[in-house]
Amino acid sequence: GRSPVFRPILIDRFLEDAMEVDVDCISDGETTVIGAIMEHIEQAGIHSGDSACVIPTFSLTKTVLAEISSATKAMARELNVRGLMNVQFAVKGEDVYVLEVNPRASRTVPFVSKAIGVPLAKLAAKVMTGKTLSELGFTKEIVPKHFSVKEAVFPFLRYQGQDISLGPEMKSTGEVMGIDHDLGLAYAKSQMAAPPPLPKSGNVFVSVKDSDKTSxxxxxxxxxxxxxxIIATSGTATALEAARVPVTRVFKIREGRPNVLDRVKNGDISFIINSPSGKIPREDEVTIRNAAIAQKIPIMTTLRAAQASVYGIRSLQKNKVRVRSLQEYHAAK
Structure with missing residues (x-):
């Protein structure tokens, strides 16, 4: 008989609910300096260009940060980088995984430069002509005392009918930045710059996929x-009631009137948490999301973004929003 043909199959473990981290660094071939370690708001799996991110990190442990810094410098040295390099990591618990290494400038360099007050692209150009980081006076990572939040800008209002749920395919067409000494206010400012802004009061409509109902x-x-x-349709409402969270039930679009779409259009809802139920979104989900975009209602499609919104709203309720120039922030270093 014929011998069997063996075909190798690569099986990768999927990191569910891992946190993504971006690092921009600059190296002269000998010395490598971290520009910034950025903690993403959205989980790994969302395109890095579509995820909000924060400088400095706010939830990573010192052990994880040290490992990220060490790994970044080792890769820059091994790749003999002279100039800028970007690394994307995934963090699950205390485990750090390398997702991608780019020995070049990344889209986050302008954001990092404004956050830390150092013109990284200018320094990198000088390094590429033979200057050392020591000669340029940049030899140590700067961890700012203020928070900087980069938020993506999406064209959904202009191109209505598109599904707004985020994934590995980049959908954003720009980005904005919010800065404050308070993390919540920095996030809130980023939402003001990329409307709609966060509400201070009202009703939150919640409809999430089964795997998110506990979280x-x-x-x-x-x-x-x-x-x-809190307003929710039957499935999510049942989960919230089981956890003794006060919730008002509302009809799904096909269950009767007034339904959730009516309440969105009537201005009864000021914020929406709606995680997609699958790769192919249900028709109702897309209809609700598009109505929210048309009504300029903030809608978060990940739980981490919803949690960041809580930080922002809490800070907005307690504090007055103040505006300072970049020069004022960096003068306080």
Missing amino acids: VVSVVREFVKLGFG
Whole structure:
């Protein structure tokens, strides 16, 4: 008989709910300096260009940060980089994984430069002509005392009918930046710069996929503490009621009137948490999301973005928004 033909198959483990981290660094071939370590708001799997990110990181441990810094410098040395390099990591617990290494400038360099007050592209150009980082006076990572949040700008209002859920395919067409000494206010400012802004009160509509129904409870509880009413369709409402979270049930689009779409169009809802139910979105989900875009209602399609919104709203309720120039922030270093 014929011998069997063996075909190798590569099986990769999927990192579910891992955090993505971006690092920009500059190297002269000998010395490598971290420009910034950026913590993404959206989880790994969302295109890095579509995810909000924060400088400095706010939830990573010192151990993880040290490992990220060490790995970045080792790769820059091994690749003999002279200029800028970008690395994307995934962090799951205390484990750090390398997703991508780009020995070039990345789209985050202008954001990092403004956040830390150092013109990285200018320094990199001088390094490429033979200057050392020591000669240029940049030999140590700067960890700013203020928070900088980069947020993506999406064209959904202009191109209505597109599904707004985020994934590995980049959908954003620009980005903005929010800065403050308070993380919540920095995030809130980024949402003001890329409207619609976060609301300070009103009703939150919640409809999430089955795998998010347990995790969403803690986020919704935070909204209740902030004085928001909670509205949900049957599946999510049942999960919230089981966790003793006060919720008002609303009809799905095909269940009767008034339904969730009516409440969105009537201005009864000021914020939406809606995680996609699958790769091919349900028709109702797309209809609700598009109505929210048309009504300029903030809509978050990931739980991490919803949690970041809680930080922002809490800070908006407690503090007055103040505007300072970049020069004022960097003068305080």
